[in-house]
Amino acid sequence: MLDIRYELTQNKKEKPDESALGFGKYYTDHMFIVDHTEGQGWHDARIVPYQPLALDPAAMVLHYAMESFEGMKAYRLPDGSVQLFRPDRNAERMQNTNHRMCLPSLSTEDFIQAVKALVKTDEDWVPHQEGTSLYIRPFVIATEPHLGVRPSATHQFIIICSPVGAYYSTGINPVKIFVEDEYTRACPGGTGFTKCGGNYAASLISQVKAHDLGYEQTLWLDGVEHKYVEEVGSMNCFFKIDGTVYTAPCVGTVLPGVTRMSCIELLKKWGIPVSEERLPVADVMKASKEGKLEEVFGTGTAAVISPVGELRYEGDVAYINDGKIGEITHKLYDTLTGIQWGKIPDDMGWTVKVD
C-alpha cells in the first residue's frame, strides 16, 4: 500500500475538443511519481502537477534505454462513472518487462492503487464522446547519472494520462499492412515479450518504409527464419483461415497483449477454434489465393480491434474479405468495446471501477 502525497495544481489546463483528441497529444493536469533507490526500495509516492522532469544528462535512461512502459485505458460509462480494463494484467506484464530489463517493479496492488489514484484525481479528463477514453501510460526510467553499463541505483515509476480519440484517424476502416522481411523486431533470448523502449525504437525504420510504400503498419516475422508471422507494430495479429483463428504463440518474441488474451478467451467461450501454433506467412498468402483467408485483425489497447484489409508480402498482395470487416472481427470489437465502455454486462469479470 503506497502512502501517496498530493500536491494539486493551481492552474487547471483547458480541456481539448473531444472530437479531435488524436492519440497522445494532450496530457492531464497531474502525474504520479514514486522513487526507487537501491537498498531502500520505493519511496515518496506523490501526485503532482504535470511538469517537466529534471534529468541529469548522464541519467542512464538517456544512454542505455533503461526504461519500460505500459499502456492501458480508463473508460467513461453511461452512468458517468469510470472503469479500468484488466489492470492486473498490465501490472504483471510490467513486472515481467522489468525483470528482463533489470528494472524495479511495483507490486500489482501498488500499481493498481497508483493508477486509480491518478485517474481519480484527473477524473474530469476522462472524455465522454463515443470511442474516446483516457489513455494511461505508466513507465519506469533509470535516473542514476552513470556512464558505465550496469543496472542503475535509482529509478522513477511515473504515470501520465492522455485523453484520446480513436487510434487510427481513418476510424475502424480496414488497415493496410506491410509484411517486413528485412528488418527484425525480436528473436529468441531477446526482449520481444517485453514493453521495453528499445523494441519500439528499433521498429521505426520499418514503419517509415511501410508508410513510404502506402501501408499503415508493419507485420513482423520471426527473427530467425523470417518465416512465421508474429505481430503488428503495436498490435497482436489474428488470422481466420478456413474456420480456425490463428495467432502467434507468446514464446518470448511476441508481446502478450491484454487484448489478445481477452480475444482468445472470448473466442474459446464462443466455441470458435483458436490455434496458437506458429503460422508461416506463406500459408497465409496461400490461404488467400485459395479463398480461405476469411478475416485478419490486429488487437491492442490503443485501437482495440483493427480489421486488416490488405497484406503485402514480397510483392504479393492479399486482399481480405473485400476490404470489409469480418464477422468475428466485428463481434469481438462489439463485445470488447461493449464491456470496456460498460454498454454490455461484464460477465468475464474484467473491469475494475475507479472510485
Added chain:
Amino acid sequence: MLDIRYELTQNKKEKPDESALGFGKYYTDHMFIVDHTEGQGWHDARIVPYQPLALDPAAMVLHYAMESFEGMKAYRLPDGSVQLFRPDRNAERMQNTNHRMCLPSLSTEDFIQAVKALVKTDEDWVPHQEGTSLYIRPFVIATEPHLGVRPSATHQFIIICSPVGAYYSTGINPVKIFVEDEYTRACPGGTGFTKCGGNYAASLISQVKAHDLGYEQTLWLDGVEHKYVEEVGSMNCFFKIDGTVYTAPCVGTVLPGVTRMSCIELLKKWGIPVSEERLPVADVMKASKEGKLEEVFGTGTAAVISPVGELRYEGDVAYINDGKIGEITHKLYDTLTGIQWGKIPDDMGWTVKVD
C-alpha cells in the same frame, strides 16, 4: 560549420582526485547542446554549464528509447596538449546508428567541431595521470512529447565529458568472461551494429548473471544459432588460435569498434594473419583443449585492450595463456596507448589535435 554560442559557468567545480576517477562518475563544467527540429534542421548550438535537462514526461526518448550515443576519448600528451583518436570514425558510426534508428545526424565536420569546442572549453578537465583520459559522450535523444509510435519531430544532440581512470578497477589484469548461451544481444535485421540505447538495456540481465557466477563480462553468441562468437559487453573480441587472429565479422550484428578496426590495421601491418570469418565457440573451446588457443582479448575505447584469462562456456572452462597477457595483446596495447597518449609517433594518421 556550427555557430556555437558560449554561456560559461560562474561556478567551476572542484576537480576530483586523479588517482580515483573510476569510469563515468564525474562530469566536467560544461556540456554541448544543439537542437534539431523537423523541417528546420539543426539550430541553436551552444556550450552551457553542465545542468539537468528539462524533459517533458511524454518525451519520446523516455518511452520508445529513441536515443543513440558514441564513446570516445581525449588524451593528455607529454607536452601538455590534448588530442582525439579517430573522431571521424565515431562521427560516421553515429550517422549509421541514427540512420537505423530514424534519428537525425550531424555531419562528420560538425560532429568533430562540437567535440573539439567542448573539450577545448573544459581542457583543464583532461587528467594528467598515467592511463587517465577524458571520456567524451555524444548522444542524441528524441524530445517531442508524443505517445504514438513514430519518429520524433524534435531532437537534441548533446555532448558531456567525464574524466576517467582505467575502466576495470582491477587494472590490465586478465578478465574472466562468461559465454552467454541463453540470452541474445543481436540478430540479423536488428540493431546490433548500432550504438542505440536498447542494445545495452537488453544486455544487463546477462551481465548480472555473469557477475553472480563470478565473471566480469558476457561474451555474446550470434542470435540465430547461438553458435558463433560475436562480441563482449562493450568490447569486440579477438582470439589468437594457432598463429591466426580471429574476430567476428561486422555484418550487422556486431558493433564496428574503432579499436577493433585499429587493431586489425596494426595486425595486418605487422604481417599477422587476421580472419574475419565467423568462428564457432566450439572451435575456441576445442583449440583451448588442444593447446592452440594462444591469446584472447577484448578491444574498446573504455579499456583499450583487455586480455581475457578465462572463458566459461556451458560448464566448460578455457584458461588462456596461464592468466598472463599474450604477446600480441601486449604489443597492441603498447602501440595503441602509445599513439593515443602521444608517447610514440602516430604513423597511422589516427590522431587529431584539439587546439
